[in-house]
Amino acid sequence: MKLMLDHTQRLNLHALLGAQRADVGSIRAIWAIQDRIAIDAEEEKTLELKRDTVAGQERVVWNPALSLPAREYEFTDAEIARLKAALHTWDSYGVATDRCWLQPLVEMLFSAEMRD
Numbered sequence: 001m002k003l004m005l006d007h008t009q010r011l012n013l014h015a016l017l018g019a020q021r022a023d024v025g026s027i028r029a030i031w032a033i034q035d036r037i038a039i040d041a042e043e044e045k046t047l048e049l050k051r052d053t054v055a056g057q058e059r060v061v062w063n064p065a066l067s068l069p070a071r072e073y074e075f076t077d078a079e080i081a082r083l084k085a086a087l088h089t090w091d092s093y094g095v096a097t098d099r100c101w102l103q104p105l106v107e108m109l110f111s112a113e114m115r116d
Contacts, residue, residue, distance in 0.1 A: 001080050003108055007047060007068040008101040010037045011060060016086050026082075033079055043068055084109055 005013070014037060017030045039049060048063040075083065087106065 001077070002072050002074050003105075004070045004072050005037060005105075006070040006101070007039060007043065007062075009105055010039060010071075011062075012098070012101055013037060013083070013086075013105075014039075015060070016090055017082075020086055020089075029078070029082060033075075033082065037073060080109065 014034050017034055020026075020030060022030065039047070043049075046068060047066050050061050052059045052061065087109065
């Protein structure tokens, strides 16, 4: 399945996947997805991205006035299942703040289920 992901979706998916609890094999599969969608050094400069550590947790912030074009990523069925599982188990949805990046992603990933 191909997904068009903007930088906000990439950053949030990267963080969400990084928060998953899993066995070593699953962790390696998650790392492969994270490595593919990661924001590179040039993109970090473009977004004025900064990393802070707050209470032992890395926090990523960027200039919301800046953006990157969405990029297309191809995911295997197993990777799509992993993305869906991560979204299903995430319990920190911010109804207002997360909607801008989450709604299009949910519609892409769960469109068939939403029609049923």
